[in-house]
Amino acid sequence: MAVTLDLSDPKTRPSGPAGMAEKPVLVGLTRPQMQQALAEAGIPEKQARMRASQIWHWLYIRGVSDFSAMTNIGKELRATLAEKFSIARPEIVEEQISGDGTRKWLLRFPPRGAGRPVEVETVYIPEEGRGTLCISSQVGCTLTCSFCHTGTQKLVRNLTAEEILSQLLVARDRLGDFPDADTPQGAIVPLEGRKVSNIVMMGMGEPLYNFEHVKNALLIASDGDGLALSKRRITLSTSGVVPYIGRTGEEIGCMLAISLHAVRDELRDELVPINKKYPLDMLLDACRAYPGLSNAKRITFEYVMLKGVNDSLGDAKELIRLLKGIPAKINLIPFNPWPGSAYECSDWDTIERFADFINANGYASPIRTPRGRDILAACGQLKSESERLRKKEREKLESLALEAMMIAGHGE
Template identity: 65%
Template sequence: MAPQLDIARSNPNAPALDGQETGGADAARPRRINVVGLTRAQLADELKALGLPEKQIRMRVNQLWNGIYNRGLKSFEGITSLSKELRAQLNERYEIARPEVVEELVSVDGTRKWLMRLAPEKPGMPGPEIETVYIPEEGRGTLCISSQVGCTLTCTFCHTGTQKLVRNLTPGEIVGQLLVARDSLNEWPESADQPRIRNSDDRMVTNIVMMGMGEPLYNFENVRDALNIVSDGEGLQLSKRRITLSTSGVVPEIPRAGEEIGCMLAISLHAPNDEVRNQLVPLNKKYPIEELLDACRQYPGLRNAQRITFEYVMLKDVNDSVEDAKALVRLLKGIPAKINLIPFNPWPGSPYECSDWAQIEKFADVVNRAGYASPVRTPRGRDIMAACGQLKSETVKKRASEKLKERKEAAEA
């Protein structure tokens, strides 16, 4: 018989006890642990706890890894390279779980948005929700992934930033967003006989951006572990050149991100000077532009072939003048960079307007003539509130209106 598991050991995916959720009589029995998001070392520790011989551990980890991330299996039954006895043991104590899909919306432009529900924070309460967006384009498909429920930052142009931080996501919840997308887009092999998922030339999800809800560098360890799973060559197989982590400027963690994750870096800049950036990105008061750009210049692996992307939202009469463009060019001198211009996506109550298109073109022309690539990001998914800075806002609005309706019905009763 396998030894009793200690659910309190270092396991980022360990959920609450069953008894805590249900109030059942068997409160001492741990709820099954989700193996999605465990590192190879953590998965090996779990197998050791089951009593597997040391000489089998590496092979069994590889078999589980292949089934979960290469074939997209949702249960241990499909991993037929494991014995029936071991599959039964695994099924008793573990699960291969994704976040629950509450709603999937598809935009007129093909953009998809999934509303996902996570495990509840308190007994009897619904779990917190996150949103994930898939953006199909010619020759590529980008998945925008969340790292936190809500956001601790209060960037004044971002609707997501108006929502309070609930908690960090676990590695399993971060990786799980990609698994959900591949489920929905039929990205897995059609049969167990196919040894691998589609290659990078024909798969639909070709790129990942950590640009959803939350600040990834305030959830560093979990984001690191998740992205290392995503980039594993024997699993989800996305090159680190196709993974971009976007930060609002958590300066101390930027070098560490280059060393321990090694993916592409994007900086949510949005202003050419501290005065304007303090207004738009309050984190700038703690880590001003000079410190931020010094960290960028020292980012491990930085070169022309691995440029930093600077994101710049275009706000009418705030940061969009020709003088602002010239100041931006001077600011970034010497940094291998791409400047991504983002037309502002409006939301109810926003204090800003999007820059006029003619002004955006003037701004882009200055940047282009200085030798920087400066694509203007085409707004996608606005009709389903899936555009940059809009995530979860429609969900919050819907929930608020439902509560108001319930109050009215209760008062009338």
């Protein structure tokens, strides 16, 4: 049975006009950026490097979100830091727990510049021997993939490195992956004992359309003196933004996943419209040239199984032909239905025959077990609640305006 927890706190909800002054945020800054921010705040340059190292430790090893917990920094400096900077977590509006243990958080971030507060969804999937966190990179999406629920929401904006990284920090908070900040001499959570052992950039948005912020967040997540996730446990999924695929391997060095879903350009143009700009031949050439590609570092190709659309034996044969020479794994994803979708999931026998053919031709082809369907947390189901909330706000305002008109009319 799914459980929904309303964790919103009225005290943390944004108030006042959008665009009001905000404190600079230290989470998500690179070490040089943090040193510069501290120096600009009046900390002597000779101390800035040491202070940045201390803050880095508290943020990413201890997981604190309040400067007062940084006990090896003097009280006066802690007060100065709290006055000038923020390290607060985003608001958790809602937590949903699926019957299979999957968790989904709806997170609300404060306004940036003249914008509005925004919301994204983040999903945690517990599995035997590991736990995977699915992180969003944008609010909404521009790609309009026809089978994807997120694609029905227009892009609002890119997430910052801080907002991307904060999804990981919130998950570790909620799952107990950080040591107790009240006992700074206590044991640090061991690398093998983590609830969150893997992260995948497969949430809302196209990560490579937000490359610089995604890059900074993932480099911090994999930094050995902080969150220390192995780059082999970080996977970035793209629908095929070809110019950034090589840069992903060179500058981030993580594992790569491709949302493929079709083996013919005419069908992929419909399912994944970015294919019109970067067709299959161009995409697969970029995959063959991916830095560090080997049998030990394979590319994952994601293939959603759509009944009567892309699930024939002929599609399976063409998939083998297309991927020839690319060290690869093919994840078959049973389609996860969502309200208003025009597609159906392939029959289970069809999916198994498709997988058996691919396996027989030398490619690992696991069938992904649907997780979190009862809370719309499965692959392709994420969608921010922002639109629904804005609709409710508009309806409330319209109701109040109508009531005022009726009162005014009655007064006449």
